[in-house]
Amino acid sequence: MEEMKKGLEGVVALDTRISFIDGAKGILKYRGINIEELTDLPYDTVSYLLINGKLPNELELIEYSQRIREDRCVNAKLLEMLKNIYFGEEALDGLRTAVSLISHFDYENDDHSSNANKNKAIRLVAKFPTIVAALNSCYEGHEYIEPHSDLSHGGNFLYMLKGCIPTELEAEALEKDLILSAEHELNPSTFSLRIAASTRSDPYSAIICGLCTLKGNLHGGARKGVMEMLDEIRKPENIKGYVADKFEKREKIMGFGHRVYKTWDPRARLYKQVAKKLALEKGDRYLFDMAEELEKVLYYEFVEKRGKAIYPNVDFYSAVVYKYLDIPSELATSIFAMGRVSGWIAHCMEQYSENKVIRPRAHFV
Amino acid sequence: MEEMKKGLEGVVALDTRISFIDGAKGILKYRGINIEELTDLPYDTVSYLLINGKLPNELELIEYSQRIREDRCVNAKLLEMLKNIYFGEEALDGLRTAVSLISHFDYENDDHSSNANKNKAIRLVAKFPTIVAALNSCYEGHEYIEPHSDLSHGGNFLYMLKGCIPTELEAEALEKDLILSAEHELNPSTFSLRIAASTRSDPYSAIICGLCTLKGNLHGGARKGVMEMLDEIRKPENIKGYVADKFEKREKIMGFGHRVYKTWDPRARLYKQVAKKLALEKGDRYLFDMAEELEKVLYYEFVEKRGKAIYPNVDFYSAVVYKYLDIPSELATSIFAMGRVSGWIAHCMEQYSENKVIRPRAHFV
Numbered sequence: 001m002e003e004m005k006k007g008l009e010g011v012v013a014l015d016t017r018i019s020f021i022d023g024a025k026g027i028l029k030y031r032g033i034n035i036e037e038l039t040d041l042p043y044d045t046v047s048y049l050l051i052n053g054k055l056p057n058e059l060e061l062i063e064y065s066q067r068i069r070e071d072r073c074v075n076a077k078l079l080e081m082l083k084n085i086y087f088g089e090e091a092l093d094g095l096r097t098a099v100s101l102i103s104h105f106d107y108e109n110d111d112h113s114s115n116a117n118k119n120k121a122i123r124l125v126a127k128f129p130t131i132v133a134a135l136n137s138c139y140e141g142h143e144y145i146e147p148h149s150d151l152s153h154g155g156n157f158l159y160m161l162k163g164c165i166p167t168e169l170e171a172e173a174l175e176k177d178l179i180l181s182a183e184h185e186l187n188p189s190t191f192s193l194r195i196a197a198s199t200r201s202d203p204y205s206a207i208i209c210g211l212c213t214l215k216g217n218l219h220g221g222a223r224k225g226v227m228e229m230l231d232e233i234r235k236p237e238n239i240k241g242y243v244a245d246k247f248e249k250r251e252k253i254m255g256f257g258h259r260v261y262k263t264w265d266p267r268a269r270l271y272k273q274v275a276k277k278l279a280l281e282k283g284d285r286y287l288f289d290m291a292e293e294l295e296k297v298l299y300y301e302f303v304e305k306r307g308k309a310i311y312p313n314v315d316f317y318s319a320v321v322y323k324y325l326d327i328p329s330e331l332a333t334s335i336f337a338m339g340r341v342s343g344w345i346a347h348c349m350e351q352y353s354e355n356k357v358i359r360p361r362a363h364f365v
Numbered sequence: 366m367e368e369m370k371k372g373l374e375g376v377v378a379l380d381t382r383i384s385f386i387d388g389a390k391g392i393l394k395y396r397g398i399n400i401e402e403l404t405d406l407p408y409d410t411v412s413y414l415l416i417n418g419k420l421p422n423e424l425e426l427i428e429y430s431q432r433i434r435e436d437r438c439v440n441a442k443l444l445e446m447l448k449n450i451y452f453g454e455e456a457l458d459g460l461r462t463a464v465s466l467i468s469h470f471d472y473e474n475d476d477h478s479s480n481a482n483k484n485k486a487i488r489l490v491a492k493f494p495t496i497v498a499a500l501n502s503c504y505e506g507h508e509y510i511e512p513h514s515d516l517s518h519g520g521n522f523l524y525m526l527k528g529c530i531p532t533e534l535e536a537e538a539l540e541k542d543l544i545l546s547a548e549h550e551l552n553p554s555t556f557s558l559r560i561a562a563s564t565r566s567d568p569y570s571a572i573i574c575g576l577c578t579l580k581g582n583l584h585g586g587a588r589k590g591v592m593e594m595l596d597e598i599r600k601p602e603n604i605k606g607y608v609a610d611k612f613e614k615r616e617k618i619m620g621f622g623h624r625v626y627k628t629w630d631p632r633a634r635l636y637k638q639v640a641k642k643l644a645l646e647k648g649d650r651y652l653f654d655m656a657e658e659l660e661k662v663l664y665y666e667f668v669e670k671r672g673k674a675i676y677p678n679v680d681f682y683s684a685v686v687y688k689y690l691d692i693p694s695e696l697a698t699s700i701f702a703m704g705r706v707s708g709w710i711a712h713c714m715e716q717y718s719e720n721k722v723i724r725p726r727a728h729f730v
Contacts, residue, residue, distance in 0.1 A: 016730070
């Protein structure tokens with residue numbers, strides 16, 4: 001046996017055709033296409049790209065979007081059951097339960113053909129936003145709002161969440177958010193999902209594995225953490241004290257630094273643009289300016305105290321975007337999952353098709 | 366970045382104090398104690414050992430057992446919800462949903478202190494058998510049977526499953542089964558659970574991750590596969606044809622061979638003893654003899670055709686034991702999980718206490 005690599009840092013666990021990261025140069029590609037070229041497309045296009053390995057032509061996109069829109073509804077019995085799901089600080093707990101429940105209503109649950117597996121997966125892409133909105137309506141005691149088939153994936157989610165049609169920019173912001181959240185190589189949730197798939201577990205179980213792992217605040221849960229941090233800081237004049245206090249306690253500051261990126265995460269840059277646009281449209285730069293100020297303070301603190309820069313990661317400006325969209329922090333991780341599910345599905349299918357059980361060893365001490 | 370090790374075979378992913386395997390010599394130890402020395406103890410003792418790192422003294426065992434017995438009940442609302450959980454070929458799907466539901470009823474769900482985490486975990490050890498029996502009673506349309514607080518962990522499960530007190534040997538067989546299933550280093554389900562825990566996800570989510578991964582038929586689901594294989598073979602005279610057919614199609618034979626063990630898996634040997642005892646008590650050696658015949662045929666076929674021996678793994682004689690205990694094959698993976706949950710909890714706690722996010726890389730092709 002070999003030397004132990006804590007956290008498997010730098011260890012190459014598998015080959016993939018799905019995404020590529022160059023952490024030194026700040027490059028992220030989905031299926032060979034730079035992330036910057038993808039964010040102006042509809043989420044449906046990027047979801048299709050990830051799952052099918054190529055961009056859809058016009059007809060394929062129409063068909064795929066149509067299918068997702070038709071599958072947005074969840075059945076009445078499931079909705080009734082969701083009313084009994086009280087989540088506390090994390091709607092993701094409810095999403096995890098709901099996905100598990102959906103499998104029991106799925107007539108194809110025990111059909112393990114690749115066609116049936118793909119059907120299940122695409123139904124989940126379609127239903128995730130409906131479930132998250134429904135969980136939120138139970139939580140807040142509002143009436144459940146049916147999906148709106150004329151709206152985009154992101155726009156429809158905001159509509160179900162708020163009960164009114166979002167502005168064009170708001171819908172666009174959420175579409176971009178879902179695209180930027182859709183895929184990121186062997187992040188922990190994707191890796192645990194691939195382990196489940198490697199034992200030939202079913203797509204529902206694999207995706208639930210992904211959800212369970214995304215929840216942690218060192219992963220998808222960090223976005224919620226950033227929202228809470230921004231609430232805690234409250235005013236730009238509190239930033240320096242907040243940062244000094246964190247340094248003193250040797251605690252991490254949420255939303256900064258990434259194991260893979262040693263420069264700007266390209267997603268963070270794109271999120272920053274979206275956040276700025278929203279700030280301008282809403283005529284309220286206060287939050288954006290505060291976030292940017294925190295970014296600068298941290299950059300110089302790190303350069304001075306540690307001799308190296310630190311950059312915002314994907315969770316930092318995405319949290320700012322969510323705050324401009326008036327999204328409750330309890331939903332942040334679930335919305336991340338709404339985007340990520342397409343990448344998870346791609347990895348699940350790739351694992352099925354080139355399978356070897358993922359089973360490392362431990363060293364007994 | 367380094368060379369890729371497919372399936373992370375032979376890669377050491379972390380240090381552990383929980384179990385030790387020597388695959389060449391066929392040795393398995395839980396917390397430094399040989400598995401052979403543990404199978405005559407009650408499951409509660411081994412569960413305590415795994416979770417707390419040491420054997421309980423008399424008083425500690427009484428307290429732990431008492432606590433588990435008190436926590437066996439599940440609340441009425443949950444039981445009502447379980448009636449809506451229709452599982453098909455895998456009760457584990459229902460167990461996965463039920464564990465997720467339980468978190469919503471747990472007043473400590475959002476308390477992330479290590480004390481609260483341990484409470485949640487121990488409640489799951491206690492409730493797993495009740496949930497599996499309840500799911501089975503819904504499935505078979507029987508009345509739900511309340512847990513019996515005078516019976517051992519394994520004995521009580523058989524009681525809830527059948528509605529009558531099991532014989533001493535039957536209860537003992539299930540106790541041993543749960544012990545032999547309790548822990549096995551970085552198997553895929555434990556590994557995916559540790560990834561979830563490494564992101565600081567909660568114990569419910571981590572254990573659900575374990576369940577989702579255990580389900581696959583290249584992992585915990587193999588036990589069910591062996592039961593189905595024995596049904597398919599049906600008669601000893603069909604063995605040679607069955608084996609020849611599998612060789613010809615280059616298909617795996619369920620219940621044989623293991624990535625880590627290159628000799629007898631010590632658990633398989635112990636399961637074989639249990640199976641034989643049950644065969645003798647029940648005065649029905651037919652199934653046991655057929656299983657042993659399959660073992661022999663395969664051994665010689667492998668030596669002859671591949672130049673190396675093959676041995677039964679943990680799933681082979683455990684499936685025979687389940688058949689003697691008249692356990693429906695749909696429950697096999699869930700019963701595996703009833704045992705494994707103690708090991709999962711130990712790994713979850715160990716990951717929390719010495720954490721680094723588990724995040725390898727992929728190689729883009």
